[in-house]
Amino acid sequence: MGKLPSLVADIGGTNTRVALADGKVVRNDSVRRFRNVDHPGLETILRLYLDEAGIAACAGACVAIAGPVRDGVATMTNLAWTIDGPALTRATGAATVAILNDLQAQGHALGHIAADKLAPVIEGPAPAHAAKLVVGAGTGFNAAPVHETPWGRIVAASECGHINMPIRTEADLRLARFVETAHGFPGVEDVLAGRGLERLYAFLRSEAGDPGEKTASDIMAAMAEGDALAEETGRLYVRLMGAEIGNLALTHLPFGGIFLIGGVARAFQPWFQRFDFTGAFRDKGRFAGFMANFAVSVIEDDYAALTGCAVYLEQGGKG
Incomplete structure (x- = not known):
């Protein structure tokens, strides 16, 4: 009898993607998408997936969630789902289970993503052993640093999308005052997530004396x-x-590179050069030259978080 596969899942605010993995390799033909609102919780989705695949148990299970994980417990605010280790074990029969923030999962995928799934934004040196950074811009905004150590890779969680938005000009200050009306604080996510793009548009309309709105897709x-x-x-x-x-x-x-993920980051990939992303990135006064040390790419692999979950399990990760 061969080795049991692992189960990996990527849980967003709207959909959950589930797949099987053999070691570090996700079976692309096993990926299925579930609408979260159609199910009472993650356990139901995972059990349904395994039942339909005819699999009774897994070697391990790892899930990535779009939200904070604390002490091995994740709460999906938008869904009121609580996900913990015992729930994953009940659903999958796996003895080894793990819950990661989605940016952490992306960080563990680095080095296991095909070169043709990395679109360069800023060329530069990116030694494999050096620290890296994953930045997500989509429904929300967040980042996770990736460090290689003698004991293995460490991908630290953060919630840096909720720190103060960057302010460089008087217009930026007016923008901060404009967006802080949403919840009393002008956070990064308020201008750089999908809804942030909508707020920027509304701000510019307001500045022109012609209030109006558009959706991000419009x-x-x-x-x-x-x-x-x-x-x-x-x-x-x-x-x-x-x-x-x-x-x-x-x-x-x-110094090992910055990797952008998320629907908004990918949608803007064709516009970065035209709108001078590099100039804004390097606009750091006397450190402008130093900024040339950092390469930036967009990850175009839809399954990168699933791969990161598989890699994390295969390298002995748990919890």
Whole structure:
């Protein structure tokens, strides 16, 4: 009898993707997507997946969630799901289980992503042994530093999407006052997540004395059509994103590269050069030259978080 496969899952606010993995390799043909609202909790989804696959038990189970994990317990605020180790064991029969933040899972995937799934934004040196940084811009915004140690890889969790947004100009200060009305504080996520793009557009309309709104998808479509205000919104977004990722680069010194993930980051990949992401990233005064030490890429692998979960299990991760 061969070795049992592991079960890996990537749990977002709307959908959960589940797959089987042999060691560090995800079986791409095993990936299934479930709508979260159709199920009372993760246990139900995992049990349904395994039943339909005809698998009674797994060698291990690791899930990545879009939210904080504390002491091995994750609570999905938008879904009121609580996920812990005993729940994963009940659902999968696995003795070894683990719960990661989704950015941590992406960090564990680095080095196991095909080269053609990495789109360069800023070229530069990226030695494999050096620290790295994963930055997610999608429904939310967050980052996770990745460190190689003699004891293995460490990917630290954070909630840096909720720190203060970058402010460089008087207009940025007005923007901060504009967005802080959402919940009393102008956080990074308020301008760099998907809904942040919508707030930037509303801010520019307000500044022009013509209040109005558009959805993020409509703004991206209008940019592609050459709409001037949509392009101004996109340029502002890229400047703020470059500034914030530059801040994170100086905080963590990821000489091994910075890796962008998430729907918004991927949607803006064709616009980074046109809107001068590099200039915003390196706009650090006397440290501008130092910023050339950091390469930036966009991860275009939809299954990277699943791969990270598989790698984490295979390397002995648990908890």
